[in-house]
Amino acid sequence: MNKLISLTKRNIKVYFSDKKMFFTSLITPIILLVLYVTFLSGVFKDSFINAFPEGFKYTDKLLNSLVGGQLISSLLAVSCITVAFTSNLLMVQDKAEKTIKDINITPISKFTIGLSYFVSTFISTFIVNFTVTIVCFIYAHFFGTYMNINDMLNIVLDLLLLTLFGTSLSSVINFNLSTQGQVSAVGTIISAGYGFICGAYMPISSFGKGLQKVISFLPGTYGTSLLRNHALSSSFREMRNQHLPEELIDGFKKAFDCKIKLLNNYVSINSMYLIVTGFTLLFIVIFIFMNKHKKRS
Numbered sequence: 224m225n226k227l228i229s230l231t232k233r234n235i236k237v238y239f240s241d242k243k244m245f246f247t248s249l250i251t252p253i254i255l256l257v258l259y260v261t262f263l264s265g266v267f268k269d270s271f272i273n274a275f276p277e278g279f280k281y282t283d284k285l286l287n288s289l290v291g292g293q294l295i296s297s298l299l300a301v302s303c304i305t306v307a308f309t310s311n312l313l314m315v316q317d318k319a320e321k322t323i324k325d326i327n328i329t330p331i332s333k334f335t336i337g338l339s340y341f342v343s344t345f346i347s348t349f350i351v352n353f354t355v356t357i358v359c360f361i362y363a364h365f366f367g368t369y370m371n372i373n374d375m376l377n378i379v380l381d382l383l384l385l386t387l388f389g390t391s392l393s394s395v396i397n398f399n400l401s402t403q404g405q406v407s408a409v410g411t412i413i414s415a416g417y418g419f420i421c422g423a424y425m426p427i428s429s430f431g432k433g434l435q436k437v438i439s440f441l442p443g444t445y446g447t448s449l450l451r452n453h454a455l456s457s458s459f460r461e462m463r464n465q466h467l468p469e470e471l472i473d474g475f476k477k478a479f480d481c482k483i484k485l486l487n488n489y490v491s492i493n494s495m496y497l498i499v500t501g502f503t504l505l506f507i508v509i510f511i512f513m514n515k516h517k518k519r520s
Contacts, residue, residue: 226331226335227335227338227339227342230326230331230335230336230339230343231339231342231343231346233339234313234339234340234343234344234347235343235346235347237313238310238313238343238347239347241313252298252301252302252305252306252351252352252355255297255298255301255302255418256298256355256358256359256362259294259297259298260294260362264290264294267289267290267293267294268286268290270478270479271286271289271290271293271475272286274474274475274478275471276471279467281465283367284367284368284369285369285458285461285462285465287366287367287368288363288367288368288369288370288457288458288461289455289458290366291362291363291366291367291368291454292363292368292370292451292454292455292457292458293451293454293455293479294359294362295356295359295360295362295363295378295450295454296423296447296450296451296453296454296455297418297423297424297447298355298359298423299352299355299356299359299378299381299382299385299450300385300418300421300422300423300443300446300447300450301417301418301421301423302351302352302355303348303352303382303385303386303388303389303446304385304388304389304392304393304413304417304421304443305389305413305417306348306351306352306389307344307345307348307386307389307390307392307393308389308393308396308397308409308413310343310344310347310348310351310390310393311340311344311390311393311394311397312397312403312406313340313343313344314340314344314394314397314398315397315400315401315402315403315405315406316403318400318401318402333514333515334511334514334515336514337394337510337511337513337514338514340394341390341391341394341507341510344390344393344394345386345387345390348386348389348390349382349383349386352382352386353379353382356378356379356382360375368457369457369458369460369461370454370457371457374453374454374456374457377453377456378450378453378454381446381449381450381453384446384449384496384499384500384503385446385449385450385499387503388442388443388446388499388502388503388506391503391506391507391510392506394506394510395506395509395510395513396409397409398510398513398514417443420438420441420443420444421438421441421443421444421446421447422438422444422447422448422480423447426478426479426480427439427444427480427483428477428478428479428480435484439483439484439485439486440485442498442499442501442502442503444480444483445483445490445495445498445499446495446499447480448480448481448482448483448490448495449492449495449496449499451479451480451481452481452492455475455479455481459472459475459476462475483495
């Protein structure tokens with residue numbers, strides 16, 4: 224245990240002391256936040272306005288709360304994965320710089336070495352994403368929101384789960400990479416494509432039926448939907464308080480991915496947790512298997 228703690232501390236210290244690696248982690252959430260606030264917020268606002276029934280008088284706070292919830296959930300859904308891949312660069316960097324050879328000559332098991340990378344990636348990613356979440360809450364507070372402490376705690380719970388999911392996924396994918404070029408290529412693909420396939424950039428309901436069915440089998444889809452449900456739940460409560468029909472609120476949930484179908488059946492929130500948790504455990508098992516059967520350099 225002491226060896227694991229020492230290696231984990233070393234990995235976290237190296238990650239945060241490496242300015243290039245650390246700021247690369249922050250680039251994605253910062254760019255997304257600026258992009259959402261300056262461009263996509265207007266698109267989301269128009270989408271919500273068009274979804275209201277004709278003649279309905281909504282308040283600016285309700286509209287801002289809906290848009291803010293959409294922005295927060297989209298940003299965190301992408302950030303949990305992309306930051307995990309960047310944090311996990313240390314595992315590949317140690318291979319590229321031959322540092323892993325010095326670690327391998329120590330009497331530390333392959334499993335402990337691999338676990339230290341996993342734990343440090345999770346901790347570093349969560350620190351970065353939790354900081355981004357605090358910024359999002361501050362933004363929502365000044366922009367306008369109906370969120371209460373329970374809504375915020377649910378979002379943090381989702382953040383923990385998705386950070387663990389991103390850590391396990393990045394650990395499996397990065398395991399066999401050994402050069403910075405390979406990692407850069409994988410990171411670029413993940414950063415560019417993940418937001419689309421998980422429904423963060425555009426609601427899945429706006430895709431074609433065939434693509435919707437394919438995306439419904441991807442675990443990241445349900446991670447985004449969990450964040451959507453908890454970031455928008457306060458707005459839906461306010462809509463009920465304003466006596467909007469339940470059919471309209473249900474339409475909002477379907478249009479903005481709070482309700483997703485899998486094999487023609489809507490997936491409950493508890494089932495979404497099970498799906499994301501199940502895939503996370505699967506990736507962890509695969510990562511453990513890969514470490515146990517890895518040959519020492």
